[in-house]
Amino acid sequence: MSSWLGVDIGGTSAKLGLVDAAGRLHRRAAIPTGVGVRAEALVEALAGAATELAAGDALEGVGIAAPGFRMDTGEGVENVSNLPGIDGFPLRAALELRLGCPAALDNDANAAAVGEHLFGGGCDVRRLLVLTLGTGIGAGMVADGAVVRACCGGLGDPGHIIVDPGGERCACGGRGCAEATAAVPAILRHAAEYAGRAFASPAEVVDAARSGDPGAHRALQEAGRYLGMVLATLTHVLGPERILLGGGGFDAAEELLFAPARETLFGCVQPFFGRKLTLGRATLGNDAGVIGAAALLRTLPGATAAPHRSS
Amino acid sequence: MSSWLGVDIGGTSAKLGLVDAAGRLHRRAAIPTGVGVRAEALVEALAGAATELAAGDALEGVGIAAPGFRMDTGEGVENVSNLPGIDGFPLRAALELRLGCPAALDNDANAAAVGEHLFGGGCDVRRLLVLTLGTGIGAGMVADGAVVRACCGGLGDPGHIIVDPGGERCACGGRGCAEATAAVPAILRHAAEYAGRAFASPAEVVDAARSGDPGAHRALQEAGRYLGMVLATLTHVLGPERILLGGGGFDAAEELLFAPARETLFGCVQPFFGRKLTLGRATLGNDAGVIGAAALLRTLPGATAAPHRSS
Numbered sequence: 001m002s003s004w005l006g007v008d009i010g011g012t013s014a015k016l017g018l019v020d021a022a023g024r025l026h027r028r029a030a031i032p033t034g035v036g037v038r039a040e041a042l043v044e045a046l047a048g049a050a051t052e053l054a055a056g057d058a059l060e061g062v063g064i065a066a067p068g069f070r071m072d073t074g075e076g077v078e079n080v081s082n083l084p085g086i087d088g089f090p091l092r093a094a095l096e097l098r099l100g101c102p103a104a105l106d107n108d109a110n111a112a113a114v115g116e117h118l119f120g121g122g123c124d125v126r127r128l129l130v131l132t133l134g135t136g137i138g139a140g141m142v143a144d145g146a147v148v149r150a151c152c153g154g155l156g157d158p159g160h161i162i163v164d165p166g167g168e169r170c171a172c173g174g175r176g177c178a179e180a181t182a183a184v185p186a187i188l189r190h191a192a193e194y195a196g197r198a199f200a201s202p203a204e205v206v207d208a209a210r211s212g213d214p215g216a217h218r219a220l221q222e223a224g225r226y227l228g229m230v231l232a233t234l235t236h237v238l239g240p241e242r243i244l245l246g247g248g249g250f251d252a253a254e255e256l257l258f259a260p261a262r263e264t265l266f267g268c269v270q271p272f273f274g275r276k277l278t279l280g281r282a283t284l285g286n287d288a289g290v291i292g293a294a295a296l297l298r299t300l301p302g303a304t305a306a307p308h309r310s311s
Numbered sequence: 312m313s314s315w316l317g318v319d320i321g322g323t324s325a326k327l328g329l330v331d332a333a334g335r336l337h338r339r340a341a342i343p344t345g346v347g348v349r350a351e352a353l354v355e356a357l358a359g360a361a362t363e364l365a366a367g368d369a370l371e372g373v374g375i376a377a378p379g380f381r382m383d384t385g386e387g388v389e390n391v392s393n394l395p396g397i398d399g400f401p402l403r404a405a406l407e408l409r410l411g412c413p414a415a416l417d418n419d420a421n422a423a424a425v426g427e428h429l430f431g432g433g434c435d436v437r438r439l440l441v442l443t444l445g446t447g448i449g450a451g452m453v454a455d456g457a458v459v460r461a462c463c464g465g466l467g468d469p470g471h472i473i474v475d476p477g478g479e480r481c482a483c484g485g486r487g488c489a490e491a492t493a494a495v496p497a498i499l500r501h502a503a504e505y506a507g508r509a510f511a512s513p514a515e516v517v518d519a520a521r522s523g524d525p526g527a528h529r530a531l532q533e534a535g536r537y538l539g540m541v542l543a544t545l546t547h548v549l550g551p552e553r554i555l556l557g558g559g560g561f562d563a564a565e566e567l568l569f570a571p572a573r574e575t576l577f578g579c580v581q582p583f584f585g586r587k588l589t590l591g592r593a594t595l596g597n598d599a600g601v602i603g604a605a606a607l608l609r610t611l612p613g614a615t616a617a618p619h620r621s622s
Binding site: 072126127141143144146148149150151152155156157158159160161162165172173174175177229232233234235236237238239240268269270271272273 | 383438452455457459460461463466467468469470473476484485486540544545546547548550551579580581582584
C-alpha cells in the first residue's frame with residue numbers, strides 16, 4: 001500500500017500516522033517532545049517511529065506540521081517558544097535526507113487548513129479559513145488551491161486581534177486580544193470568577209454550564225461572542241467562503257461556544273461576505289494534525305515534494 | 312524607448328501613462344469614464360489614447376488597475392458598483408488583443424501595493440501593506456514578491472473591519488466599520504457635527520484644524536485613532552513589515568491623521584510584530600495608480616505577460 005507519513009509536532013508529543021490517498025489515517029504512533037528536546041534527537045526519534053510504522057513499505061513522502069512561523073525557505077519553523085530546540089532547524093531537509101523520500105513542512109495552522117480543504121469539511125469551497133481554539137488561537141487559509149501566505153508562510157497571529165480595546169491584559173502586553181477574551185485560559189479564568197470556584201479544563205466548564213451553573217454559562221457565552229467578533233474581522237480582511245472551527249477548547253464546548261459565535265458573526269459581518277459565508281466545525285478532529293501534515297504533500301496538483309517553498 | 316503602459320480606471324476617469332523600467336512616468340493622458348460607460352467603448356477609447364501616447368513606439372505591455380474584486384481568472388473585475396458597465400467584462404484579454412501586447416490586470420488596491428513595492432516606499436521590505444484612505448478604504452499586500460491573494464485575487468474588504476462595535480451605522484449595514492469611522496465621509500460628517508458648520512473636503516477640515524478649530528481637530532484625531540486600530544488589526548492578521556498610507560483623504564490630512572494613527576497602532580500592536588514594523592506614507596502620490604498598473608507586468612522576476620492569473 002502506498003502511504004504518506006504525516007508528522008504533527010506538538011509541545012508535549014509528536015504524533016505520526018500513515019495516511020492514504022483518501023486522507024484516511026491507518027496506523028498511529030507518538031513520541032515525546034517537550035521544551036528540552038533537541039532537533040537532531042527529534043529527527044532520529046521520528047525516523048525510528050516512521051520506519052516502524054511503515055513496516056517495510058516504502059513511504060511516498062512525509063509531511064511535517066510544526067508550531068510557530070514557517071521559515072521563509074520552507075525548511076523549518078521560527079518562534080517556537082514551546083520547542084526552542086527546533087527553532088530555526090532545517091527540519092524538512094533533515095527528514096527528507098533521513099527517510100529518503102520527499103518532505104514538505106508547514107506550520108500547524110496551515111496544515112490544518114490544507115487537511116480540511118483536501119479531506120475534511122472544506123472540500124467544496126474555494127476559500128477556506130480554519131480557526132483552532134486552544135490555549136492560543138491559530139488560523140490558516142487555503143484560497144484557490146494555495147495556502148494564503150502573508151507573513152512567514154501563513155497568516156500573522158490572529159490571536160492578537162483586539163476585540164475589547166481597554167480590556168484585560170494579554171500575555172503579549174496588549175489589552176483585549178482575541179486570546180485574552182476567547183481562548184481556553186480566558187474561559188477558565190472567567191468561569192472561575194463568575195462561578196466562584198476553579199475549573200481544570202474547558203470540559204469542566206461545559207459540564208457546569210449544562211448543569212445550570214450561570215457563571216460557567218456566562219463565561220462560555222462571552223467567549224463565544226468575542227470569538228464571533230474575531231471571525232467577523234477575519235472575514236472582512238480575508239473573505240473566506242467557509243470558516244471551520246476546531247481545536248481542544250472548541251471541541252469541548254461545541255454549541256455553547258458555537259451558537260454565540262455564529263450569532264455575533266452573522267450579526268455584524270458585511271452582507272457582501274455574509275451571504276456567501278458558512279460557519280461549521282472542523283471534521284478531522286484529533287487526527288487533523290497528522291492528516292493535515294500528510295496533506296501538505298498534495299496541495300498542488302501533481303506535487304510530490306515540498307510544494308510550499310516561497311519564491 | 313521601450314515603455315509599459317499603465318491604465319488606472321476610476322469612477323470618473325481613466326488615467327493612462329507611459330512608464331519606464333525605473334518606474335518613471337513619462338507621458339500622461341486621461342479619458343472620461345462614469346457610471347454609464349460601456350466596456351467595449353471603454354476599450355476603444357483606451358486603445359485610441361494608448362496609440363496616441365505611444366506615438367509610434369511599440370508598447371512592451373499594458374497593466375490595468377480597476378476598482379472592485381479581480382475575477383478569479385484574472386481577466387476582469389467584479390462588484391464594480393461605480394462602473395457597472397465593465398463588471399465581469401474580460402478587460403485584460405480585450406486590451407491585449409486590441410493593443411497587440413501582453414496585458415496584466417489587477418484591482419487598484421493590489422496595483423498600488425505592487426507599485427510601491429517596486430518603485431516606491433516599499434522597495435526594501437519583504438512584506439508591504441499599502442492602505443488607501445479616500446471615500447472608502449482599500450488595502451493590498453505584497454509578500455515575498457507576490458500579491459497576497461485571499462479573496463478574489465486580493466484581500467477582502469478591510470474597510471469593514473469593525474473598530475467601534477455598536478457605533479455608527481455603515482453603508483454596508485454594519486455598525487462601527489473602519490469606513491464609517493475613519494474614511495473621508497466620516498471625517499466630514501464628524502467635523503461638521505463638532506464644529507457646527509459644513510465642510511466640502513478633507514482639505515477644508517485640515518485647514519480649519521490648523522487654524523485652531525477644536526471641532527475639526529477632534530474629528531481628525533478620532534479618525535486617526537480609528538485608523539490606527541484598523542492598522543493594528545491588519546498587522547495581527549497579515550504581519551506586514553511596513554505599512555504605507557496613501558489616498559486623497561490621507562494626503563490632505565497628513566500629520567493630523569498620521570500622528571494619532573501611529574500612536575494608536577504602536578500602542579496596541581503585539582510586540583512581536585511591532586518591533587519589525589514601520590509606518591510611512593505612500594510615495595507615488597497621484598501617479599500611484601498608473602505606475603502601479605504598469606508595475607503589474609513586472610511583479611514576478613522575468614515576467615512580461617499577465618503574471619497574476621490565479622492557478
